Amino acid sequence: MSQMGRIIFSTKRLIGRHLLTSDVPALLDVYGDADAMRWVGDGQPLTQEDCKRWVEVSARNYRSRGYGMSAIVAHESNVVVGFCGLVHPDNQPEAELKYAFGRSSWGRGYATEAARAMLAYAHGPVGLCRVIATVYPENLPSQRVLLKAGLKHTSSLPTEDGKVVLCFLSEAGERSCARLRR
Template identity: 35%
Template sequence: MCIEKVNEIHTKRLILRRFSKDDLNNYYNILKQEQVTKWLGTGKRKSYDDVKKTIEVIGNHWIQNNYGVWAVINKENNDLIGHCGLKNIDNTKDVELLYAFDPTSWGNGYATESAKAAIEFAKTKTDLKKLIAIAYPDNRKSRNVIEKVGFQYKGMQEHFGANLSYYELDLYK
């Protein structure tokens, strides 16, 4: 069950809220790790300036679309543990469900819990008809999450210069 506040979504164990400038150092500590970024976009590590720009882009995406990517906070200790949300894919009409977490948080179901909250938000607070998800084919853990929350595998597609597993979720089924 999710409880939505003005700018936050609360699940059993997590708070999904918009990023703030105060998140920069903690978010950088997550995105500078190769074991995290090898599964994201181009697969390259993020610099401090990259992460700063990412937070700005996420903020602008929210302003332009009324949906976007949330900072994911662990309610137990109030730590930023990753991100999850909805992002337009450049040069397409597709909206991607995406997430990434600090490796210390892996294996606890946080990706699934936050993804379900983001999907519920998409269904109830947007006019989106479908979401997509993409993952590196050898990222079995991420593909398991994508399938667990209801996405259907549609084949391989090129994104970010790589051939990725491509999934779709019809929000009205």
């Protein structure tokens, strides 16, 4: 493992790598932003303690599942610009693609680039045939990211609090899934 953390993908502009304890300030910068978090989970920003726990949970997920949340680092600056990964909220059976980026990185195409790379990682080395993503209908930028990354809108589901989420799906090709099942 490099000092940077285990790298899981590299694109033209970004590196995806395992989370490190040193990522807590960057996590807090992104997930502590109340405006950005209105679309995530219960809509509440995370605390520093929440971010520390997230690094620990991600490390456990990488050990037990082979995947989890990752820091997204810009090649050019070597700075963490956001986070993207595969998670199982509330122990749901299917892996779900999640991402969030710092406000200064919005509008640069980083989310789409990271989502595409994470899906290639999911369908390739990790061996997942299906990955889902959920988004609120009002979150149009995230819907565009998912569509550009190759996911397809499949359904709309009610949440426990009476809201609706749109469900998206990415499936590995039949040939890939057949190979993975062997």
